[in-house]
Amino acid sequence: MAQATLTISSKNYSSWSLRGWLLCRMAGLDFVEILVEMDDEARQELLLLSPSVLVPRLTHNNVAVWDTLAIAEYLHEIYPKAGLWPTNQAARARCRSISGEMHSGFHNLRSALPMNLKSTHASFKIFSGARPDVERIKTIWTECLEESGGPWLFGTEPTVADAMYAPVCSRFRTYSVALEPLLAAYAKTVLSWPLMAEWTAGAMAEPDEIIELEVEF
Numbered sequence: 001m002a003q004a005t006l007t008i009s010s011k012n013y014s015s016w017s018l019r020g021w022l023l024c025r026m027a028g029l030d031f032v033e034i035l036v037e038m039d040d041e042a043r044q045e046l047l048l049l050s051p052s053v054l055v056p057r058l059t060h061n062n063v064a065v066w067d068t069l070a071i072a073e074y075l076h077e078i079y080p081k082a083g084l085w086p087t088n089q090a091a092r093a094r095c096r097s098i099s100g101e102m103h104s105g106f107h108n109l110r111s112a113l114p115m116n117l118k119s120t121h122a123s124f125k126i127f128s129g130a131r132p133d134v135e136r137i138k139t140i141w142t143e144c145l146e147e148s149g150g151p152w153l154f155g156t157e158p159t160v161a162d163a164m165y166a167p168v169c170s171r172f173r174t175y176s177v178a179l180e181p182l183l184a185a186y187a188k189t190v191l192s193w194p195l196m197a198e199w200t201a202g203a204m205a206e207p208d209e210i211i212e213l214e215v216e217f
């Protein structure tokens with residue numbers, strides 16, 4: 001059986017790579033990472049293997065899966081006991097809904113506050129177009145945490161939703177977004193997750209800096 005692979009790009013900047021990687025690790029998949037360096041000549045060739053020309057891209061048993069939510073659903077089929085989605089149907093529906101919201105929305109937040117694990121900015125004025133995104137995310141987290149009791153969005157174990165919002169926790173830290181205690185505790189849970197620590201260590205070791213993704217002040 002061929003070794004499963006996950007094609008990803010920069011650990012410092014690529015939030016979708018982080019989500020895909022977290023999902024694979026949460027599922028317990030044995031895989032090797034194919035890191036497409038931002039300035040690598042092989043990058044285009046590797047990315048072209050993914051019809052969307054985007055990462056993450058998973059290969060498993062000669063099946064190629066691209067797009068993060070498709071990867072989540074594929075992993076859930078392969079590892080149904082991994083708990084990627086909540087077992088309760090209503091919670092699962094909400095988990096899918098808020099994961100979908102992250103997947104298809106929050107464009108202003110994503111462009112105004114790009115993921116940059118290496119960076120922190122003590123005072124950052126959030127562009128007015130991104131503020132509704134921040135408020136909506138706070139509402140989502142509050143509702144989930146109040147319903148489930150935390151520390152993760154759907155209770156005692158991380159689910160797809162936590163992987164989807166993990167890069168947001170890092171963005172809120174990078175750009176010093178103020179959070180009320182319940183949400184600050186949630187962000188702390190995510191940022192101190194051993195998987196996040198492992199990914200962040202990889203980001204810190206990356207030499208490249210992408211000027212376009214460095215927010216200027």
Ligand SMILES: N[C@@H](CCC(=O)N[C@@H](CS)C(=O)NCC(=O)O)C(=O)O
Pocket residue numbers: 009013014015016017047053054055056066067068069103
């Ligand atoms: N909807 C896609 C979004 C993936 C995406 O935008 N990936 C970015 C990296 S964060 C990418 O591959 N950009 C192209 C590139 O790096 O050349 C998914 O869910 O996987």
